[in-house]
Amino acid sequence: MSPTVVSASWLPAAIATAEGGEGGFKTPGVADFWWPVIPFDGTGPWAVTRPALVLLLSVGLLAWFYVGATRKLTVVPSKNQFLVEGSYNFVRNTIGRDIIGSKDFLQFVPLLLTLFTLILVNNLFGIFPFIQFPTMSRVGIPIVLTLIVYITYHAVAIRRKHGVLPYFKSLIPPGLPGWLKPILFVLEFLTYFVIRPLTLALRLFGNMLAGHLMLLVFIVGGEYLLLEGDNLFLKFSGALSFGFSIAMTFFELLIEFLQAFIFTLLAALYISDAVSEHH
Amino acid sequence: MITASVVAAADGEPHGFPSGFPLLPQPAEMVIGLIAFGILYWLYKTKVVPRLEELYAERAAAIEGGMQQAEQAQAEAKAALEQYTAQLAEARAEANSIRESAREQGASIVAEMRAQAQAEASRITESAKRQVEAERQQAVVQLRQEVGSLSTTLASKIVGESLEDEVRQKGIVDRFLAELEAGEVTPQKVAPAGQDA
Numbered sequence A: 001m002s003p004t005v006v007s008a009s010w011l012p013a014a015i016a017t018a019e020g021g022e023g024g025f026k027t028p029g030v031a032d033f034w035w036p037v038i039p040f041d042g043t044g045p046w047a048v049t050r051p052a053l054v055l056l057l058s059v060g061l062l063a064w065f066y067v068g069a070t071r072k073l074t075v076v077p078s079k080n081q082f083l084v085e086g087s088y089n090f091v092r093n094t095i096g097r098d099i100i101g102s103k104d105f106l107q108f109v110p111l112l113l114t115l116f117t118l119i120l121v122n123n124l125f126g127i128f129p130f131i132q133f134p135t136m137s138r139v140g141i142p143i144v145l146t147l148i149v150y151i152t153y154h155a156v157a158i159r160r161k162h163g164v165l166p167y168f169k170s171l172i173p174p175g176l177p178g179w180l181k182p183i184l185f186v187l188e189f190l191t192y193f194v195i196r197p198l199t200l201a202l203r204l205f206g207n208m209l210a211g212h213l214m215l216l217v218f219i220v221g222g223e224y225l226l227l228e229g230d231n232l233f234l235k236f237s238g239a240l241s242f243g244f245s246i247a248m249t250f251f252e253l254l255i256e257f258l259q260a261f262i263f264t265l266l267a268a269l270y271i272s273d274a275v276s277e278h279h
Numbered sequence B: 001m002i003t004a005s006v007v008a009a010a011d012g013e014p015h016g017f018p019s020g021f022p023l024l025p026q027p028a029e030m031v032i033g034l035i036a037f038g039i040l041y042w043l044y045k046t047k048v049v050p051r052l053e054e055l056y057a058e059r060a061a062a063i064e065g066g067m068q069q070a071e072q073a074q075a076e077a078k079a080a081l082e083q084y085t086a087q088l089a090e091a092r093a094e095a096n097s098i099r100e101s102a103r104e105q106g107a108s109i110v111a112e113m114r115a116q117a118q119a120e121a122s123r124i125t126e127s128a129k130r131q132v133e134a135e136r137q138q139a140v141v142q143l144r145q146e147v148g149s150l151s152t153t154l155a156s157k158i159v160g161e162s163l164e165d166e167v168r169q170k171g172i173v174d175r176f177l178a179e180l181e182a183g184e185v186t187p188q189k190v191a192p193a194g195q196d197a
Helices: A009-020 A050-069 A081-099 A105-124 A140-160 A164-170 A178-228 A230-277 B002-009 B018-022 B027-159 B166-182
Strands: A036-038
Touching: A036 A050, A050 A081, A050 A105, A050 B027, A081 A105, A081 A230, A081 B027, A105 A140, A105 A230, A105 B027, A140 A164, A140 A178, A140 A230, A140 B027, A178 A230, B027 B166
Parallel strands: none
Antiparallel strands: none
Protein backbone atom coordinates (compact mmCIF):
# COMPACT_ATOMS: atom_id res chain seq x y z
CA MET A 1 0.00 0.00 0.00
CA SER A 2 1.43 3.24 -1.00
CA PRO A 3 0.59 5.94 1.54
CA THR A 4 -0.04 8.41 -1.24
CA VAL A 5 -2.81 6.46 -2.91
CA VAL A 6 -5.52 8.84 -1.83
CA SER A 7 -4.71 12.33 -2.78
CA ALA A 8 -7.27 14.98 -2.18
CA SER A 9 -5.27 17.67 -3.90
CA TRP A 10 -8.02 18.54 -6.34
CA LEU A 11 -10.38 19.39 -3.51
CA PRO A 12 -8.70 22.51 -2.12
CA ALA A 13 -8.13 23.76 -5.64
CA ALA A 14 -11.78 23.37 -6.56
CA ILE A 15 -13.02 25.00 -3.41
CA ALA A 16 -10.37 27.67 -3.47
CA THR A 17 -11.72 28.86 -6.80
CA ALA A 18 -15.22 28.82 -5.38
CA GLU A 19 -14.32 30.91 -2.41
CA GLY A 20 -12.20 33.33 -4.35
CA GLY A 21 -8.81 32.26 -3.04
CA GLU A 22 -9.13 33.58 0.48
CA GLY A 23 -7.60 30.41 1.91
CA GLY A 24 -9.91 30.26 4.94
CA PHE A 25 -11.26 26.84 4.19
CA LYS A 26 -9.51 23.79 5.49
CA THR A 27 -10.24 20.84 3.24
CA PRO A 28 -11.21 17.63 5.00
CA GLY A 29 -8.65 15.01 4.23
CA VAL A 30 -7.26 11.69 5.36
CA ALA A 31 -5.59 13.45 8.29
CA ASP A 32 -9.04 14.13 9.75
CA PHE A 33 -9.38 10.46 10.45
CA TRP A 34 -6.49 10.60 12.85
CA TRP A 35 -8.10 11.12 16.18
CA PRO A 36 -6.06 10.13 19.22
CA VAL A 37 -8.08 10.13 22.42
CA ILE A 38 -5.60 8.78 24.95
CA PRO A 39 -2.15 9.71 23.65
CA PHE A 40 0.17 7.51 25.66
CA ASP A 41 3.21 8.68 23.77
CA GLY A 42 2.04 11.96 22.38
CA THR A 43 1.19 11.41 18.78
CA GLY A 44 2.84 8.09 18.34
CA PRO A 45 1.86 4.62 17.25
CA TRP A 46 0.50 3.53 20.63
CA ALA A 47 -2.04 6.27 21.19
CA VAL A 48 -5.51 4.93 21.76
CA THR A 49 -7.58 6.45 19.00
CA ARG A 50 -11.24 7.15 18.59
CA PRO A 51 -11.83 4.34 16.05
CA ALA A 52 -10.25 1.91 18.50
CA LEU A 53 -12.68 3.03 21.18
CA VAL A 54 -15.59 2.83 18.73
CA LEU A 55 -14.48 -0.68 17.86
CA LEU A 56 -14.46 -1.69 21.51
CA LEU A 57 -17.86 -0.08 21.96
CA SER A 58 -19.21 -2.09 19.03
CA VAL A 59 -17.84 -5.29 20.54
CA GLY A 60 -19.52 -4.45 23.81
CA LEU A 61 -22.84 -3.75 22.12
CA LEU A 62 -22.69 -6.87 19.97
CA ALA A 63 -21.71 -9.06 22.89
CA TRP A 64 -24.48 -7.61 25.03
CA PHE A 65 -27.05 -8.04 22.30
CA TYR A 66 -26.13 -11.50 20.99
CA VAL A 67 -25.22 -13.13 24.27
CA GLY A 68 -28.21 -11.56 25.99
CA ALA A 69 -30.71 -12.44 23.31
CA THR A 70 -29.53 -16.04 23.05
CA ARG A 71 -29.66 -16.59 26.80
CA LYS A 72 -33.20 -17.89 26.73
CA LEU A 73 -34.13 -19.03 23.28
CA THR A 74 -37.55 -20.38 22.47
CA VAL A 75 -38.72 -22.46 19.55
CA VAL A 76 -41.20 -19.73 18.74
CA PRO A 77 -39.01 -16.61 18.57
CA SER A 78 -39.56 -13.34 20.43
CA LYS A 79 -38.84 -9.96 18.84
CA ASN A 80 -35.17 -9.82 19.84
CA GLN A 81 -34.66 -13.42 19.03
CA PHE A 82 -36.19 -12.81 15.62
CA LEU A 83 -33.53 -10.19 14.90
CA VAL A 84 -30.76 -12.45 16.17
CA GLU A 85 -32.04 -15.37 14.15
CA GLY A 86 -32.49 -13.24 11.05
CA SER A 87 -28.87 -12.07 11.09
CA TYR A 88 -27.62 -15.47 12.11
CA ASN A 89 -29.61 -17.19 9.38
CA PHE A 90 -28.28 -14.76 6.83
CA VAL A 91 -24.65 -15.44 7.76
CA ARG A 92 -25.13 -19.14 8.43
CA ASN A 93 -27.20 -20.13 5.43
CA THR A 94 -26.82 -17.49 2.75
CA ILE A 95 -23.11 -16.88 3.25
CA GLY A 96 -21.81 -19.95 5.08
CA ARG A 97 -23.78 -22.94 3.89
CA ASP A 98 -24.43 -21.86 0.34
CA ILE A 99 -20.80 -21.01 -0.36
CA ILE A 100 -18.67 -23.29 1.80
CA GLY A 101 -21.05 -26.23 1.44
CA SER A 102 -23.21 -28.00 3.97
CA LYS A 103 -20.43 -30.43 4.92
CA ASP A 104 -17.87 -28.05 6.38
CA PHE A 105 -19.55 -24.73 6.91
CA LEU A 106 -20.53 -25.05 10.55
CA GLN A 107 -17.03 -24.67 12.00
CA PHE A 108 -16.59 -21.38 10.14
CA VAL A 109 -19.91 -19.86 11.18
CA PRO A 110 -18.49 -18.13 14.30
CA LEU A 111 -15.75 -16.54 12.20
CA LEU A 112 -18.16 -15.38 9.51
CA LEU A 113 -20.67 -14.11 12.06
CA THR A 114 -17.94 -12.17 13.86
CA LEU A 115 -16.70 -10.63 10.64
CA PHE A 116 -20.16 -9.71 9.41
CA THR A 117 -21.58 -8.25 12.61
CA LEU A 118 -18.38 -6.45 13.55
CA ILE A 119 -17.95 -4.85 10.14
CA LEU A 120 -21.64 -4.05 9.77
CA VAL A 121 -21.97 -2.36 13.15
CA ASN A 122 -18.74 -0.42 12.73
CA ASN A 123 -19.77 0.66 9.26
CA LEU A 124 -23.15 1.76 10.54
CA PHE A 125 -21.37 3.79 13.20
CA GLY A 126 -20.15 5.89 10.30
CA ILE A 127 -23.54 7.53 10.03
CA PHE A 128 -24.79 6.84 13.55
CA PRO A 129 -25.47 10.15 15.32
CA PHE A 130 -22.79 11.25 17.82
CA ILE A 131 -20.47 8.41 16.91
CA GLN A 132 -20.21 9.13 13.21
CA PHE A 133 -16.93 7.44 12.66
CA PRO A 134 -16.50 4.47 10.35
CA THR A 135 -13.94 2.35 12.12
CA MET A 136 -12.97 0.59 8.94
CA SER A 137 -11.74 3.84 7.44
CA ARG A 138 -8.62 3.36 9.53
CA VAL A 139 -6.61 0.95 7.44
CA GLY A 140 -5.17 -0.96 10.38
CA ILE A 141 -8.48 -2.54 11.34
CA PRO A 142 -9.41 -3.99 7.93
CA ILE A 143 -5.83 -5.25 7.74
CA VAL A 144 -6.27 -7.12 11.00
CA LEU A 145 -9.54 -8.67 9.84
CA THR A 146 -8.02 -9.60 6.50
CA LEU A 147 -5.02 -11.11 8.25
CA ILE A 148 -7.33 -13.35 10.25
CA VAL A 149 -9.13 -14.48 7.10
CA TYR A 150 -5.80 -14.90 5.31
CA ILE A 151 -4.30 -17.10 8.01
CA THR A 152 -7.55 -19.07 8.32
CA TYR A 153 -7.91 -20.00 4.69
CA HIS A 154 -4.27 -20.89 4.24
CA ALA A 155 -4.25 -22.97 7.41
CA VAL A 156 -7.40 -24.79 6.35
CA ALA A 157 -6.01 -25.39 2.88
CA ILE A 158 -2.70 -26.74 4.17
CA ARG A 159 -4.54 -29.07 6.53
CA ARG A 160 -6.98 -30.23 3.86
CA LYS A 161 -4.31 -30.82 1.24
CA HIS A 162 -1.98 -32.49 3.77
CA GLY A 163 0.98 -30.16 3.69
CA VAL A 164 2.40 -27.05 2.11
CA LEU A 165 3.78 -28.70 -1.02
CA PRO A 166 0.54 -30.47 -1.96
CA TYR A 167 -1.21 -27.15 -1.41
CA PHE A 168 1.12 -25.43 -3.84
CA LYS A 169 0.66 -28.29 -6.28
CA SER A 170 -3.09 -28.00 -6.01
CA LEU A 171 -2.84 -24.39 -7.18
CA ILE A 172 -2.12 -25.68 -10.68
CA PRO A 173 -5.22 -27.12 -12.33
CA PRO A 174 -4.71 -30.68 -13.60
CA GLY A 175 -4.32 -31.50 -17.28
CA LEU A 176 -2.19 -28.55 -18.35
CA PRO A 177 0.73 -28.73 -20.78
CA GLY A 178 4.08 -28.63 -19.00
CA TRP A 179 5.24 -25.23 -20.21
CA LEU A 180 2.08 -23.56 -18.98
CA LYS A 181 2.43 -24.84 -15.45
CA PRO A 182 5.04 -22.37 -14.11
CA ILE A 183 3.20 -19.39 -15.57
CA LEU A 184 -0.08 -20.46 -14.09
CA PHE A 185 1.56 -21.26 -10.79
CA VAL A 186 2.93 -17.74 -10.52
CA LEU A 187 -0.46 -16.28 -11.40
CA GLU A 188 -2.31 -18.47 -8.94
CA PHE A 189 0.25 -17.89 -6.24
CA LEU A 190 -0.06 -14.14 -6.64
CA THR A 191 -3.86 -14.44 -6.53
CA TYR A 192 -3.91 -16.52 -3.38
CA PHE A 193 -1.09 -14.89 -1.44
CA VAL A 194 -1.03 -11.27 -2.54
CA ILE A 195 -4.03 -10.08 -4.53
CA ARG A 196 -6.77 -11.63 -2.46
CA PRO A 197 -5.72 -10.20 0.92
CA LEU A 198 -4.76 -6.89 -0.61
CA THR A 199 -8.08 -6.37 -2.33
CA LEU A 200 -10.04 -7.71 0.62
CA ALA A 201 -8.54 -5.16 3.01
CA LEU A 202 -8.36 -2.24 0.61
CA ARG A 203 -11.89 -2.65 -0.70
CA LEU A 204 -13.40 -2.29 2.74
CA PHE A 205 -11.01 0.42 3.84
CA GLY A 206 -11.29 2.43 0.63
CA ASN A 207 -15.07 2.32 0.50
CA MET A 208 -15.49 3.43 4.08
CA LEU A 209 -12.81 6.12 3.85
CA ALA A 210 -14.06 7.51 0.56
CA GLY A 211 -17.71 7.44 1.61
CA HIS A 212 -17.05 9.22 4.85
CA LEU A 213 -14.67 11.68 3.24
CA MET A 214 -17.32 12.53 0.69
CA LEU A 215 -19.85 13.17 3.43
CA LEU A 216 -17.28 15.32 5.23
CA VAL A 217 -16.60 17.35 2.11
CA PHE A 218 -20.26 17.97 1.46
CA ILE A 219 -21.09 18.84 5.05
CA VAL A 220 -18.00 20.87 5.94
CA GLY A 221 -17.93 22.51 2.53
CA GLY A 222 -21.65 23.20 2.64
CA GLU A 223 -21.31 24.77 6.06
CA TYR A 224 -18.44 26.92 4.91
CA LEU A 225 -20.28 28.06 1.81
CA LEU A 226 -23.42 28.79 3.79
CA LEU A 227 -21.65 30.78 6.50
CA GLU A 228 -18.84 32.41 4.60
CA GLY A 229 -20.25 32.64 1.11
CA ASP A 230 -20.46 36.33 0.13
CA ASN A 231 -23.22 36.04 -2.44
CA LEU A 232 -26.54 34.30 -2.73
CA PHE A 233 -25.29 31.75 -5.24
CA LEU A 234 -22.64 30.45 -2.88
CA LYS A 235 -25.10 30.30 0.00
CA PHE A 236 -27.53 28.42 -2.21
CA SER A 237 -24.74 26.04 -3.22
CA GLY A 238 -24.05 25.44 0.44
CA ALA A 239 -27.68 24.54 1.11
CA LEU A 240 -27.67 22.24 -1.91
CA SER A 241 -24.51 20.63 -0.63
CA PHE A 242 -26.20 19.97 2.71
CA GLY A 243 -29.20 18.43 0.99
CA PHE A 244 -26.92 16.29 -1.12
CA SER A 245 -25.06 15.12 1.96
CA ILE A 246 -28.35 13.79 3.35
CA ALA A 247 -28.97 11.85 0.16
CA MET A 248 -25.40 10.58 0.30
CA THR A 249 -25.96 9.44 3.86
CA PHE A 250 -28.67 7.07 2.68
CA PHE A 251 -26.41 5.92 -0.08
CA GLU A 252 -23.73 5.34 2.53
CA LEU A 253 -26.14 3.13 4.45
CA LEU A 254 -26.39 0.86 1.44
CA ILE A 255 -22.63 0.85 0.93
CA GLU A 256 -22.03 0.08 4.57
CA PHE A 257 -24.24 -2.97 4.49
CA LEU A 258 -22.89 -4.03 1.12
CA GLN A 259 -19.27 -3.83 2.22
CA ALA A 260 -19.91 -5.90 5.33
CA PHE A 261 -21.69 -8.45 3.15
CA ILE A 262 -18.98 -8.51 0.49
CA PHE A 263 -16.16 -8.88 2.99
CA THR A 264 -17.86 -11.82 4.67
CA LEU A 265 -18.90 -13.32 1.36
CA LEU A 266 -15.37 -13.21 0.00
CA ALA A 267 -13.97 -14.64 3.22
CA ALA A 268 -16.42 -17.53 2.84
CA LEU A 269 -15.44 -17.91 -0.81
CA TYR A 270 -11.74 -18.12 0.01
CA ILE A 271 -12.45 -20.64 2.75
CA SER A 272 -14.59 -22.71 0.41
CA ASP A 273 -11.67 -22.73 -2.04
CA ALA A 274 -9.43 -24.01 0.73
CA VAL A 275 -11.92 -26.63 1.86
CA SER A 276 -12.61 -28.05 -1.59
CA GLU A 277 -10.66 -31.11 -2.66
CA HIS A 278 -9.59 -29.66 -5.97
CA HIS A 279 -8.46 -26.25 -6.94
CA MET B 1 10.20 -0.09 9.59
CA ILE B 2 6.72 1.10 10.36
CA THR B 3 7.81 2.62 13.63
CA ALA B 4 10.79 4.28 12.01
CA SER B 5 8.75 5.93 9.34
CA VAL B 6 6.17 6.98 11.90
CA VAL B 7 8.78 8.58 14.06
CA ALA B 8 10.17 10.34 11.04
CA ALA B 9 6.72 11.58 10.14
CA ALA B 10 5.85 12.51 13.67
CA ASP B 11 8.60 15.07 14.06
CA GLY B 12 7.05 18.19 15.46
CA GLU B 13 3.64 17.53 14.05
CA PRO B 14 0.53 17.93 16.23
CA HIS B 15 -1.29 15.33 14.08
CA GLY B 16 1.75 13.13 14.16
CA PHE B 17 0.96 9.67 13.09
CA PRO B 18 -0.92 10.07 9.84
CA SER B 19 0.43 13.34 8.53
CA GLY B 20 3.51 11.94 6.84
CA PHE B 21 1.95 8.67 5.83
CA PRO B 22 -1.73 9.07 6.49
CA LEU B 23 -2.62 5.58 5.33
CA LEU B 24 -0.14 3.74 7.48
CA PRO B 25 -1.79 1.26 9.83
CA GLN B 26 -1.48 2.40 13.42
CA PRO B 27 -0.17 -0.41 15.66
CA ALA B 28 -2.44 0.42 18.58
CA GLU B 29 -5.49 0.21 16.37
CA MET B 30 -4.34 -3.11 15.02
CA VAL B 31 -3.76 -4.55 18.45
CA ILE B 32 -7.11 -3.30 19.72
CA GLY B 33 -8.74 -4.60 16.54
CA LEU B 34 -7.22 -8.00 17.15
CA ILE B 35 -8.38 -8.00 20.76
CA ALA B 36 -11.86 -6.83 19.79
CA PHE B 37 -12.15 -9.50 17.17
CA GLY B 38 -10.82 -12.11 19.58
CA ILE B 39 -13.35 -11.24 22.29
CA LEU B 40 -16.28 -11.24 19.91
CA TYR B 41 -15.15 -14.44 18.22
CA TRP B 42 -14.73 -16.19 21.54
CA LEU B 43 -18.19 -15.11 22.70
CA TYR B 44 -19.80 -16.20 19.46
CA LYS B 45 -17.99 -19.53 19.36
CA THR B 46 -18.65 -20.50 22.96
CA LYS B 47 -22.07 -18.98 23.53
CA VAL B 48 -24.05 -17.56 20.64
CA VAL B 49 -23.50 -20.13 17.90
CA PRO B 50 -23.87 -23.26 20.07
CA ARG B 51 -27.08 -21.88 21.58
CA LEU B 52 -28.54 -21.05 18.21
CA GLU B 53 -27.49 -24.38 16.74
CA GLU B 54 -29.10 -26.13 19.66
CA LEU B 55 -32.26 -24.17 19.03
CA TYR B 56 -32.15 -25.14 15.37
CA ALA B 57 -31.80 -28.78 16.24
CA GLU B 58 -34.64 -28.46 18.71
CA ARG B 59 -36.82 -26.75 16.16
CA ALA B 60 -36.01 -29.34 13.52
CA ALA B 61 -36.89 -32.05 16.03
CA ALA B 62 -40.13 -30.26 16.88
CA ILE B 63 -41.07 -30.00 13.23
CA GLU B 64 -40.12 -33.60 12.64
CA GLY B 65 -42.13 -34.63 15.70
CA GLY B 66 -45.09 -32.66 14.42
CA MET B 67 -44.80 -34.33 11.07
CA GLN B 68 -44.60 -37.70 12.72
CA GLN B 69 -47.67 -36.88 14.74
CA ALA B 70 -49.50 -35.78 11.63
CA GLU B 71 -48.46 -38.97 9.90
CA GLN B 72 -49.71 -40.98 12.81
CA ALA B 73 -53.01 -39.11 12.81
CA GLN B 74 -53.32 -39.72 9.10
CA ALA B 75 -52.65 -43.41 9.55
CA GLU B 76 -55.21 -43.53 12.31
CA ALA B 77 -57.78 -41.78 10.16
CA LYS B 78 -57.03 -44.17 7.34
CA ALA B 79 -57.44 -47.15 9.63
CA ALA B 80 -60.73 -45.75 10.92
CA LEU B 81 -61.92 -45.22 7.37
CA GLU B 82 -60.98 -48.75 6.45
CA GLN B 83 -62.76 -50.01 9.49
CA TYR B 84 -65.87 -48.03 8.63
CA THR B 85 -65.76 -49.22 5.07
CA ALA B 86 -65.40 -52.78 6.22
CA GLN B 87 -68.25 -52.35 8.66
CA LEU B 88 -70.39 -50.80 5.97
CA ALA B 89 -69.68 -53.65 3.60
CA GLU B 90 -70.42 -56.10 6.35
CA ALA B 91 -73.69 -54.36 7.15
CA ARG B 92 -74.61 -54.35 3.50
CA ALA B 93 -73.85 -58.04 3.19
CA GLU B 94 -75.82 -58.69 6.31
CA ALA B 95 -78.78 -56.74 4.96
CA ASN B 96 -78.54 -58.71 1.75
CA SER B 97 -78.50 -62.00 3.57
CA ILE B 98 -81.40 -60.90 5.73
CA ARG B 99 -83.34 -59.91 2.66
CA GLU B 100 -82.48 -63.19 1.03
CA SER B 101 -83.49 -65.21 4.05
CA ALA B 102 -86.67 -63.17 4.37
CA ARG B 103 -87.49 -63.95 0.78
CA GLU B 104 -86.79 -67.62 1.36
CA GLN B 105 -88.77 -67.57 4.53
CA GLY B 106 -91.63 -65.87 2.76
CA ALA B 107 -91.56 -68.42 0.00
CA SER B 108 -91.50 -71.23 2.51
CA ILE B 109 -94.32 -69.62 4.44
CA VAL B 110 -96.37 -69.36 1.25
CA ALA B 111 -95.62 -72.97 0.41
CA GLU B 112 -96.47 -74.07 3.91
CA MET B 113 -99.66 -72.10 3.86
CA ARG B 114 -100.55 -73.58 0.53
CA ALA B 115 -99.90 -77.06 1.83
CA GLN B 116 -101.86 -76.29 4.95
CA ALA B 117 -104.76 -74.93 2.91
CA GLN B 118 -104.65 -77.93 0.67
CA ALA B 119 -104.63 -80.21 3.66
CA GLU B 120 -107.47 -78.29 5.18
CA ALA B 121 -109.39 -78.45 1.95
CA SER B 122 -108.85 -82.14 1.59
CA ARG B 123 -109.72 -82.60 5.22
CA ILE B 124 -112.92 -80.67 4.71
CA THR B 125 -113.66 -82.63 1.60
CA GLU B 126 -112.93 -85.82 3.46
CA SER B 127 -115.15 -84.96 6.38
CA ALA B 128 -117.88 -83.89 4.02
CA LYS B 129 -117.56 -87.15 2.19
CA ARG B 130 -117.62 -89.00 5.45
CA GLN B 131 -120.67 -87.09 6.58
CA VAL B 132 -122.38 -87.79 3.31
CA GLU B 133 -121.49 -91.43 3.72
CA ALA B 134 -122.71 -91.45 7.28
CA GLU B 135 -125.91 -89.76 6.27
CA ARG B 136 -126.32 -92.18 3.48
CA GLN B 137 -125.68 -95.01 5.84
CA GLN B 138 -128.16 -93.56 8.24
CA ALA B 139 -130.61 -93.10 5.44
CA VAL B 140 -130.02 -96.63 4.37
CA VAL B 141 -130.54 -97.87 7.89
CA GLN B 142 -133.57 -95.72 8.33
CA LEU B 143 -134.87 -96.73 4.97
CA ARG B 144 -134.29 -100.30 5.80
CA GLN B 145 -136.22 -99.92 9.02
CA GLU B 146 -138.95 -98.02 7.33
CA VAL B 147 -139.01 -100.37 4.41
CA GLY B 148 -139.08 -103.20 6.95
CA SER B 149 -141.91 -101.75 8.94
CA LEU B 150 -143.69 -100.76 5.77
CA SER B 151 -143.22 -104.16 4.32
CA THR B 152 -144.25 -105.74 7.59
CA THR B 153 -147.31 -103.59 7.74
CA LEU B 154 -147.88 -104.36 4.10
CA ALA B 155 -147.26 -107.99 4.63
CA SER B 156 -149.44 -108.15 7.74
CA LYS B 157 -152.08 -106.45 5.79
CA ILE B 158 -151.55 -108.87 3.02
CA VAL B 159 -151.13 -111.86 5.18
CA GLY B 160 -153.65 -110.60 7.65
CA GLU B 161 -151.80 -111.41 10.69
CA SER B 162 -149.43 -109.26 12.70
CA LEU B 163 -146.07 -110.53 13.27
CA GLU B 164 -145.51 -109.45 16.87
CA ASP B 165 -142.30 -111.17 17.49
CA GLU B 166 -139.49 -108.74 16.85
CA VAL B 167 -136.78 -111.21 16.27
CA ARG B 168 -138.77 -113.21 13.86
CA GLN B 169 -139.99 -110.15 12.23
CA LYS B 170 -136.45 -108.81 11.84
CA GLY B 171 -135.17 -112.03 10.54
CA ILE B 172 -137.87 -112.23 8.00
CA VAL B 173 -137.35 -108.67 6.86
CA ASP B 174 -133.64 -109.10 6.64
CA ARG B 175 -133.92 -112.27 4.72
CA PHE B 176 -136.43 -110.66 2.49
CA LEU B 177 -134.21 -107.72 1.88
CA ALA B 178 -131.25 -109.90 1.21
CA GLU B 179 -133.23 -111.85 -1.24
CA LEU B 180 -134.48 -108.68 -2.69
CA GLU B 181 -130.95 -107.41 -3.14
CA ALA B 182 -129.94 -110.66 -4.64
CA GLY B 183 -132.79 -110.36 -7.07
CA GLU B 184 -134.22 -113.73 -6.12
CA VAL B 185 -137.49 -112.35 -5.09
CA THR B 186 -139.93 -110.57 -7.22
CA PRO B 187 -142.41 -108.32 -5.57
CA GLN B 188 -145.26 -110.55 -6.74
CA LYS B 189 -144.01 -113.61 -4.98
CA VAL B 190 -143.95 -113.02 -1.30
CA ALA B 191 -143.00 -116.05 0.69
CA PRO B 192 -145.17 -116.84 3.65
CA ALA B 193 -143.55 -115.67 6.86
CA GLY B 194 -144.12 -118.86 8.77
CA GLN B 195 -142.48 -120.97 6.08
CA ASP B 196 -139.11 -119.35 6.23
CA ALA B 197 -138.89 -119.15 10.04
